[in-house]
Amino acid sequence: YGNPLGVFSDARLIHVDTSVVPPLKPFLTADMNSDDQPTPLYPVYAWIPVPGATVYEVELCSQPPENPNGTTSSRYRIWEKKGPGYDIYDDIARIQPGTYYWRVRGFDEEDNPLGVYSDAGKFTVDWNRGNYAACFGDSITHGGGAISYSPADPAYSFETYLNFPVVNLGRSGDTTETMNERFTAEVLPFQPRYLIILGGTNSIRGGVTGQQVVRELTALREQCIEHNIRPVFLTLPPINPEAIFRA
Structure with missing residues (x-):
């Protein structure tokens, strides 16, 4: 690794306009209901x-924030989470029906607010949107691409390319064991006719045997049948044990 391969690309000129005032607030790029898609769980x-921002805080509200372009939290805040980078994963299943509002602000290295809150985005949770089909699994179902893209980008979620309505119930990091654990609370409220299941990759990566994964997938099948849901199992993608060991 590390040996030059080929030569540099041709150079491109970059123009920097120093008269442009830097933005005071982040610009939201996640659209939970893009193309009329149901909100991911x-x-x-x-x-x-x-x-200048090194950390960001996402604020989730039950109503539109009463203080747009401000630096103080909203009275309607129901959840918040801080993290670096340009995306934050919600660690709570947003299963309660209704409309939610979210916004984000930056902080500097000393944890001081930098600029103001972004404009608020919103998304709607509707159990009826999952009545036909739901997708259930780990990060492959949740969406996103390796390293660079999160599930916030619909281009990297296979649900985007299905030609029938589906709600995304995936959760990054799930195993077949945790999928069984959250089935009742997070699948049944949507009452899907079909449940598209893709799970087991993280289980095998964590050392669980193939036989145990099959047993846990069978348990999911039994839960589906018990509740008049037709399970549709997807084949696991190939797993490279040597690459897992190196990681």
Whole structure:
């Protein structure tokens, strides 16, 4: 690794306009209901960063924030989470029906607010949107691409390319064991006719035997049948044990 391969690309000129005032607030890029898609059960909030910010805080509200372009939290705040980068994964299943509002602000290295809150985005949770089909699984179902893209980008979620309505019930990091654990609370409220299941990759990566994964997938099948849901199992993608060991 590390040996040069080929030569540098041709150079391109970059123009920098120093008269442009840097933005005071992040610009939201995640649209939970893009193309009239149902909101994923575990939303991912994403934005374009602002210069100088090292940490960001996402605020989720039950009503539109009463103080737009401010620096103080809203009285309607129901959840918040801080993190670096340009996206934050919600660690709570947003299963309660209704409309939610979210916004983000940056902080500097000393944890001081930098600029103001972004404009608020919103998304709606509707159990009826999952009545036909739901997708259930780990990060492959949740969406996103390796390293660079999160589930906030619908282009990297296979649900985007299905030609029938589906709600995304995926949760990054899930195993077949945790999928069984959350089935009742997070699948049954949507009452899907079909449940598209893709799970087991993280189980095998964590050392669980193939036989145990099959047993846990069988348990999911039994739960589906018990509740008049037709399970549709997807084949696991190939797993490279040597690459897992190196990681």
